[in-house]
Amino acid sequence: MSIQRRQFVAAVGSAAVAGIAGCTAFRSREDGGITGETLRLTTTTSTYDTGLLDELNAPFEDRYGVTVEAIGQGTGAALETARSGDSDVVMVHARSLEDEFLESGYGINRRDLMFNDFVVAGDADDPAGISGSADVETAFAEIADAESTFVSRGDNSGTHAKELEIWDAAGVGDGEFGEWYLDGGGGMGEILTQTNQGGGYTLADRGTYLSMRSDIGLEIHVEGPIEDGPDLLANPYGIVAVNPAVHDTVNYDLAMAYIGYLTGLESRERIEEYAVEGEQLFFPEAVSEEPNFQQYVPEGWDGAGDD
Known part of the structure; x- marks a missing residue:
């Protein structure tokens, strides 16, 4: 490790440890940080498209004189980039894919960061009649029965993984997808634009939908848990x-x-305060009086070994 890197570790080592509890105090670069290094971040298109990353990264870059090189990809692609060693840190939203990444040894020191929810958005005239449904599985089944256009991410992203989970819960298999089911193959913003232009429904994260709402004619027909919708x-x-x-x-x-910075109090405030047209897009969950220690290991892992 270079002398410069050792100075940096000394400067932020306590901050990274404090980040486990979500309480990070930072020192300015004049007090012993490093300059000139680049952090490669692969992340979801939702954090990229909403503008949240700019809000979070700018203070970190300024404080340490470093650059955060953010690449917006679907969760699957972001994790593949990291598996190849072309990323230093990954911010994603598909726990099952994160677990595979951890279990295979490619990722360590996972932290819960924040949450929002998914919504089913579509044409205002709601051709499948799903508006207000409290059951997203039923809503998906009704879209399939009506053969209403549905635009899928189709990219192994976190949103796509959630969509496939819902289709499975709705009892709609691959063989039942007809011409009404479209593989958009793009990021969340692109998929919302395609749905707006061509009509139909799509599954979207609330943050990206809200950030684009004024530019598209789509309405939310099924709410997520933030608005008392299904978990x-x-x-x-x-x-x-x-x-x-x-x-x-x-x-x-x-x-x-x-990671220490993002899970600290300063970033919590930035996430809470980040809004579009008065609507909060993301809700921090890194700082908690009762931390969820299960977040650090794959779901279902109990730590028990064979005697």
């Missing part, structure tokens, strides 16, 4: 450092400093 539409985000034992080229020190 199946919950959308939690996590952040994971890439394991330096697998890829020794990753900037692990800077990744952990970033």
Whole structure:
């Protein structure tokens, strides 16, 4: 490790540890930070498209004189980039895919970060008659029965994974998708635009929908749990450092400093206050009086070994 990197570890080591509890105090770069390094972040298109990343990254970059190179991808692609060693830290929203990443040894030190929820958005005339439904599985089944256009992400993103989970719960299999089911193959903003232009329905995260609402004619027909909708539409985000034992080229020190910053009080306030047209887009959950320690390991892991 270079002298410069050692100075940086000394400056932020306590901050990264404090980030576990969500209480990070930062020192300015004049007090012993580093300059000139780049953190490679792969993240979901929803955090990218909403503008939240700019709000969070600018203070971190300014404080340490570093650059955060953010690449907006679907969750599956973001994790694949990290598996290849081309990312230092990953911010995603599909726990099952995160668990695979952790279990295979590519990711360590996962943290809960924030949440919003998914909504079913579509044409104002609601051709399948699903508006106000309290049951998203029934709403999806009715879309399929009516053969109303549905635009899918189709990209192994967190949103796509959730969509497939809902279709499965609705009892609609791959063989039942007809011409009404469209593979949009794009980011969330692009899919909302396609749905707006071509008509039909789509599954969207609330944050991206709200950030684009004034530019599209789509309405929310099925709400998520933020507005008392079904829990199946919950959308939690996590952040994971890439394991330096697998890829020794990753900037692990800077990744952990970033995780400490994002899970600290300052970022909590920024996430809470970030809004579009008065609507809060994301809700922080990193700082808690009763932390969920299960967040650090794959779901279902109990730590018990064989005697």
